[in-house]
Amino acid sequence: MARVGIPTVASSRPTPERRRPGRWRALLGNRWLHRAVVWGGLIGVWYALAVWKGPFFMATPGATVGGLGRLASEGYLPTLATTLRQLSVGFGLAVAVGVPVGLLMGSARAVDDFLAPYVNTLFVTSKEALLPFLITMFGVALEFRVAVVFLFAVFFIIMNTAAGVRGVDPGLLETARAFRVPRRRMFTKVVLPASLPYVIAGLRLGLATAIKGMVIAELWVTAGVGLLLKNFGAFRRLDMFFALAVVIIGIGVLSTSLLLVLERRLQSARSAS
Amino acid sequence: MSSSGAYWLWDYGRQRWRVRLAIRAAAFAAFFLAWELVGRSGRYFAIVPATTTFQQLWEDIGLLVEAMAGTLAEAAAGFALAVVVGLVVGTLVGVSRIGRETIDPLITVGVVAPMTMLVPVIGIYVGLAFRGKVFLVFVFAVFAIAINTAAGVRETPGALRETAAAFGVRGWGMYRKVVSPSALPYILTGLRLGAGRAVQGAIIADLLLEVSNMGAYLIRAGSTFDMPALLAGTFFTVMVASTVMLGARALERRLLRWLPA
Numbered sequence: 001m002a003r004v005g006i007p008t009v010a011s012s013r014p015t016p017e018r019r020r021p022g023r024w025r026a027l028l029g030n031r032w033l034h035r036a037v038v039w040g041g042l043i044g045v046w047y048a049l050a051v052w053k054g055p056f057f058m059a060t061p062g063a064t065v066g067g068l069g070r071l072a073s074e075g076y077l078p079t080l081a082t083t084l085r086q087l088s089v090g091f092g093l094a095v096a097v098g099v100p101v102g103l104l105m106g107s108a109r110a111v112d113d114f115l116a117p118y119v120n121t122l123f124v125t126s127k128e129a130l131l132p133f134l135i136t137m138f139g140v141a142l143e144f145r146v147a148v149v150f151l152f153a154v155f156f157i158i159m160n161t162a163a164g165v166r167g168v169d170p171g172l173l174e175t176a177r178a179f180r181v182p183r184r185r186m187f188t189k190v191v192l193p194a195s196l197p198y199v200i201a202g203l204r205l206g207l208a209t210a211i212k213g214m215v216i217a218e219l220w221v222t223a224g225v226g227l228l229l230k231n232f233g234a235f236r237r238l239d240m241f242f243a244l245a246v247v248i249i250g251i252g253v254l255s256t257s258l259l260l261v262l263e264r265r266l267q268s269a270r271s272a273s
Numbered sequence: 274m275s276s277s278g279a280y281w282l283w284d285y286g287r288q289r290w291r292v293r294l295a296i297r298a299a300a301f302a303a304f305f306l307a308w309e310l311v312g313r314s315g316r317y318f319a320i321v322p323a324t325t326t327f328q329q330l331w332e333d334i335g336l337l338v339e340a341m342a343g344t345l346a347e348a349a350a351g352f353a354l355a356v357v358v359g360l361v362v363g364t365l366v367g368v369s370r371i372g373r374e375t376i377d378p379l380i381t382v383g384v385v386a387p388m389t390m391l392v393p394v395i396g397i398y399v400g401l402a403f404r405g406k407v408f409l410v411f412v413f414a415v416f417a418i419a420i421n422t423a424a425g426v427r428e429t430p431g432a433l434r435e436t437a438a439a440f441g442v443r444g445w446g447m448y449r450k451v452v453s454p455s456a457l458p459y460i461l462t463g464l465r466l467g468a469g470r471a472v473q474g475a476i477i478a479d480l481l482l483e484v485s486n487m488g489a490y491l492i493r494a495g496s497t498f499d500m501p502a503l504l505a506g507t508f509f510t511v512m513v514a515s516t517v518m519l520g521a522r523a524l525e526r527r528l529l530r531w532l533p534a
Contacts (some may be wrong), residue, residue, distance in 0.1 A: 038375035233393025
């Protein structure tokens, strides 16, 4: 497999040499064809396993798709909507706190030195360990779930925002200083636009962990989507369980990829200007 | 742990270590003082003073170490499994175009997906006891390891491969001598992230699957409203987990010292 191309222009990645491909070659090299084959194969394996073991062990792909419809027709969508509303409250709070704190940490060394030990410690450690404490603090009500989502999301946002501000091109700052641009303008015209892609990256990573936090919190107190997952698992309604899992993963993948697109847009806009 | 970058608004330089040390010390003092005062005020029944918490921590240290050892053992078993599978799958995905096109997106989904979701059905497939826990740790860690390994293998500079090929390195030698050293920083990052996720998975497993080890300590303290024990256990877990991560970080730096800056 270690095919080495003829040295061409200094590119970091070896581009496989492109002989004029014939039509068949082009079709065989199409990545969607590869995906169709491999993903289709995996679904086939899933199907075979489900049929072999029976619906009490695993739902077939078809039953899972049917489960999506039944989630709606049996009236579980409002539960999902409530969960998502709580997620957005917690995440909104995390953004409202995390972005300003990150901006401060990235702007002034004193703030960074002061807060970094706490932010770093809680960033790397398992916030799951805080769950029993949070539940005695907040009870099982809405506040608990909002607090968990907040804690799971906020550190990613702080860290990325701070890194973005610290990483602003020093040349740009020098120029602005040479022209005696006032600090407020420097912040709005130089620092903020340059660190925006990092902020968005923080939001993206934070949102993914926020969804994880939400699932953990709701399983812990057996409410909302957590209650549904537990019930579907306990009563072996695996079609519904798989369907709900697909929906949750889908929400995560969709929202984070939208933010990724936004991040790349901003990055290319920045490098173009 | 501040990076070397300059701070545009206010900076006193990273060399002023006395100032920085003073600020750090002030931060610690402020935290523990606030904890103590809030605890003494009795406004929140869940927060007991820091001194009470540390007394409890000292009394329970044997219990805590034993519970943590059990949790970390699960984390280690699942992590070991995830390392083997993650490195193999990641390498295969990294070297082949088809793997990159087809499996890579699936691994990305696995990184984003909330694996805790599996808790209600894990009993059906692998059981709730040790095996189930190890499995949960495994799925927590494996995707982070695989995706970083794949990225590292893929990003081996073409010029490096070409030079090696010109000197007659090919086949297996190319992977051993050229690709794996160049992918090492990525792989180590993946292992570090995977270790963090493994500890997370083990704590979740001990809390939500069959309750045991650290989970049992925390849940017992919480359900009997034994606040000193609850805070002691939480503090202890956070400290141990962050020490594990700091250790992983230090090990990573150590192993990469030979790299040109």
